[in-house]
Amino acid sequence: MFQPDLSRLLRENFPFDSFRGEQESILRKIWANEDLLALMPTGMGKSLCFQFPAKVRDGLVVVISPLIALMQDQVYKAQDLGISATFLSSTLTRDERESRQARIAKGEFKLLYVTPERFRKPEFLEAIKSCKIQLLAVDEAHCISQWGHDFRPDYSRVGEFRQILGNPPTVALTATATPEVQKDILAKLFIPDAEIISAGIERPNLGLHVHDVYGVDEKIRAIIGLHHQTPGATIVYCSLIQTLKKVAGALSRMGLKPLVYHGDLPPQDRKRNQKQFISDPAPLMIATPAFGLGIDKNNVRLLIHAETPSSLESYFQEVGRAGRDGVDSFCHLLYDQEDVSIQMEFLKWSHPEPDFIRKIYQLIEEKRMQVDQEGFDFLREQMNFKNRRDFRAEAAVSILERWGCLEKSDDPFPFAIVHEPTAEQFAAENGVEVLRAQNTKLLKMVQWATQDSECRLNMIYHYFGHAHEVPCGKCDVCTTRGPE
Structure with a gap:
């Protein structure tokens, strides 16, 4: 098949001079109408992998995404690039949905974001059946596998939905998937022999540290100390909103003026705080882990987990939001054994x-x-x-x-x-x-946090099936042990 000059098309259609990581390799496969699974770490620009064909080629690109809260932002970004884009989700009124479905049926859009649940709606299937679908992109593809860290049962039916669409060329994208999950994703999509392209998961600029603490007061003291030690943009993640409010209140009383982001905040407050985080040079954000998805701030220097995540997949995805500019950044987990029982609950x-x-x-x-x-x-x-x-x-x-x-x-x-x-x-x-699979992942997270003999970054690389033997030299285990 004829392969155009993708670099020239990129410069002509997007505000970029060159591709990053494996973007060009992935787009060459898409251009050849080949199915593939792309493993792309957070911040490596996976959105371009479906925006590019939507803007440059004929036909509709359908993106299946679990992230309803982000769809509107993703559509705005695509429209800013000159792509006719829209989304369908349960947040729309019936009139809005019907209007958009009528326009989809007329071929007025080039890029469409939907949740997998949308395929259960006959009126949606009716609207899309007349479209020429050039590409099906499955974002957050780890949600397909019950062995993944964020399994969604409707996602496990995406292979069926793909058949309903006439088996269009398919790209599945995720930042975090073990070898077992990778295999399961391809099997569930009915493309078991598709190529897997890995953009690598190496993040050598991150220093991963674990601190044993007890109780929220000790966590607050640790957060204040770490914030003073590390200038620059900071994110503190809390799993529980009640912990988040205690931490934010204590930091406010210390005069630190933190921003907050969680599900109980009115949408306009969340949006305002998110914008301020992006525009301020050195903001302090206290948030639940949903904050950071789709956030384009590449200079987060300090990232603190005030509570233990439920899996290494979640942990690595979240620390991946630090140091996207390649500059040294520091990630601290405040490990309280009590948090593990909370995660089990x-x-x-x-x-x-x-x-x-x-x-x-x-x-x-x-x-x-x-x-x-x-x-x-x-x-x-x-x-x-x-x-x-x-x-x-x-x-x-x-x-x-x-x-x-x-x-x-x-x-x-x-x-x-x-x-x-x-x-x-x-x-x-x-x-x-x-539930059994998720409890096993939590156990792996605890084992990682409580061990003190192996380089923390190497343990994560091995967990995801990447051989890497050279110690990072930056984590608490490496710096305590010293050079070998």
Whole structure:
């Protein structure tokens, strides 16, 4: 097949002089209509891999993404590049969805972002069936595998959706996938022999450190000390919003003026704080781990985990947001053994028992007035639990919405009944196996954090199947042990 001068096309159509990493190799495969899996570390510009064909070639590029919160930003960025782009998600009104689907059917867009759940909607399938689809891009492809760190059952059906679209050339993209997960992604997409291109996961400029601490007060003292030691942009990650508020409050009282970012903030406040983080030369951001996805700030010098992540995949993805400019940056995990039991509770509550999910559905259906009046508090009370950290009711509602059993509504409790959950849906969720896999990942995270004999960066490289024997010389293990 004829291969154009991709570098010339890049300069003519994008504000870049040259490709980065493996971008050109990936685009050559896409140009040849070959399927592939691309492993690209955070900050290596994977968006260009679907923006480029959308702008330069005929036909529609469909991007499957789990990140509804980022879709609008991704569409704005594509439009700024002169690409006719849109998205479909549950955040749109019915009129907005219908209008966009009519325009999709007319071929008015070149780039479309959707969640995998959208393929369950007949009206969407009707709109897209007349389109010439030049490329299917599966972003965050690790979500396909139940052995991945962020399994989404609807993602496991992307292979079926690909068949519905007529098996277009497909690129799956992820920053973090073990060899087992890579193999599973290709099998689930029905492209088992597709080539895997790895842009490498090496981050030699990151110094990874673990500190044993006990309690939130000790964490706050450590954060203040590390912030004073390391000038420049700082992100502090907290898994729990209540921890985040305690940390932010304490730092405010010290006169440090932190920015905050979490799911309970009004959207306009989140957006304002995100913009300020990007524009300030040396901001201090206290955030939940969702902050950082799609954030283009390449000079984060200090990244602190105030609570232990649930997997090495999550940890490495999050520390990857530091030092994207290649300059030395420092990442500190404040390890409190109590955080591990909190993560275990999180994992358990994310996978409620089938009987629990059925009961939640019945309560929403049969006790609508009370549910509208008291919301999740009523559901929790009816299920006989009042632990503030127990979010099984929220998890059950989220699962029921994902299955199409509930849909967003304008009622005081913003979900309407559609249909009862089916035995097939419970079987596909495979909660017991997924929970076991996630607990294994948490154990690997704990083993990594508590050992003090092997280079921390090398342990992560080995975990992802990359042979790397030279110690980094920057982590706490290497600097304590000294040169060999």
